[in-house]
Amino acid sequence: MSLEFKVFTLNCWGIAVVSKDRKKRMQAIAEYLATSHYDVVCLQEVWTDRDFFLIRDKVVGVFPYSHYFYSGVTGSGVCILSRHRFEETFFHQWSLNGYIHKLHHGDWFGGKGVGLCTMKVNNFRINVYTAHLHAEYNRNSDEYEAHRILQAYDTAQFIMLTSQSADLTVLAGDLNTEPGDLAYRVMLAVPGLVDSFESFDIQEEQGATFANPKNSYTPRCSGRQNPGQRIDYIMYHPGSRLQVDLKSYKVPLPERVPHQSCSYSDHEAIEATLEISQKTIESFSRDQENLKSVLKDCLNVVDHALNKLITHKIVYFTFAIILFIVLLVSIIFDAPEGFFVVFNVLRALIVVLITFCLLMATIWNKMEKHGVLAGKLAIEMSLKKHTNS
Structure with missing residues (x-):
């Protein structure tokens, strides 16, 4: 018995008043998802109830199950939409979340953390986690490095401790860390997750999910200087007696919203199709x-x-x-x-x-x-x- 499980994730850049073209972009995101064929959708930076309700109501025919993880002052910004019924939901808020007096950053007010929805699909137990780690505002002088690393470790521990009975574990979201960074390495090493991008044959320059030169919100000058950053991920891990194969990985959204001059967000969406097969394999052991x-x-x-x-x-x-x-x-x-x-x-x-x-x-x-x-x-x-x- 096998199962294909298709995952989509996007940082929607939905900051009220601040984010450019927010209303028409949210409408476009909802319209795209309403005609999609994903099993699970993980969204970040959906900061207002109105935007969440807009998306939820538009896609209810495709994704009848949805959950927004309320937290902090403005809400966590993360939510999950699913074709499959949720069995349990839980939100784990991180103890370190930036600084209250850094109003121009605002991460503290979101009460950020990691959200979990569990579901059963064709007798497979699946845990889907979504997270949005603290932003890196200055890579050369990162005052939030310890916060983000401890958020990553906290998340990795949470996944490891809550996914032991799952047949498939999926983490999708904006982790605000690049491949090779310590927070990224923590996410892979502690719970034993696999980065779906690294498991698929894609050129590194095609994987930028933020500041991508093709994105309408990327300043033209920065596009000429670098190819952008890969900070959004879909990671996965099979249960102890199952095998998970990555069937596809791609950036699904077009460069511009149809009939508009703007992109869907300042981030790129990514999707991955995983195939779970009930095959006895050697016990997983960490490096x-x-x-x-x-x-x-x-x-x-x-x-x-x-x-x-x-x-x-x-x-x-x-x-x-x-x-x-x-x-x-x-x-x-x-x-x-x-x-x-x-x-x-x-x-x-x-x-x-x-x-x-x-x-x-x-x-x-x-x-x-x-x-x-x-x-x-x-x-x-x-x-x-x-x-x-």
Whole structure:
């Protein structure tokens, strides 16, 4: 007995007000999916209820089952559409999700994490996971590297611990990490996933899913400088007594929305067709040396992050003390004539900044430290287990 299972994933770039051409692109995405033949669709950056309901209602004839993973302030942005009935759904929110004061980044407000939907298809148990890791805003100076690596490890652990009874495990989404990056290596090594792109004969330059030169939202200058980044993935892993073969992998959407000058998103969609066959194969075993190397690299990054937290704490306390001294001086000396209101506004601003610095040095620093330590202890335990095995 065998089964073909077709998966589609797309980061829809659905930020209200900010994302260009959002309404007509969401309509176009819904129309495309309504005529598609996928088993499962994983979407990211569907940030508004209205956009989710639009897509859900448009595709209900093809995908009668849908689930949006609510989380955080704006919602997680991730959802799953399926031809097959869901048996269970669950959302695991990461403890590290960026910074609340980085309003221009906004990752913290999404309450990001990994969503899981389980289903049974022709007696095969299938676990489908979708995730959207923290964005990499500056590759040369990545302040979120530790957050993203720990999110990747957390996700990898979650998949490993919840997929033991599954006949097929699929992870699809925008992982915001390129092949070879530590977060990418964690995703493959810990739960033993396979990158479908690497399993198919495709040229590397054809695989860019973000900043692709053919995408209408890629600045023309950047298109001439590099071929884009591959940060969206469909990964999979078979059950212990099954075999999974990758039948096809491709970028399914046309370069432009029909009759429009824009692309469907600033990301490219990808699809993969997997064939599950009930064939006894040798038990899966991880590459122990590679796994240990990945875990050690993670610990190095985590230790560096903990040292940075100590520095951040000192810096914020120092700023708070300096600002407090400035506030005292402004109180001791009277405001110059005609500048009373300005002085009071400045004093209020200083009080706000002192409060912010104290919060960052105490509560927020402690929360981030605990999140990093939780990941470090889990990695150390896993490393010890694989070192002694």
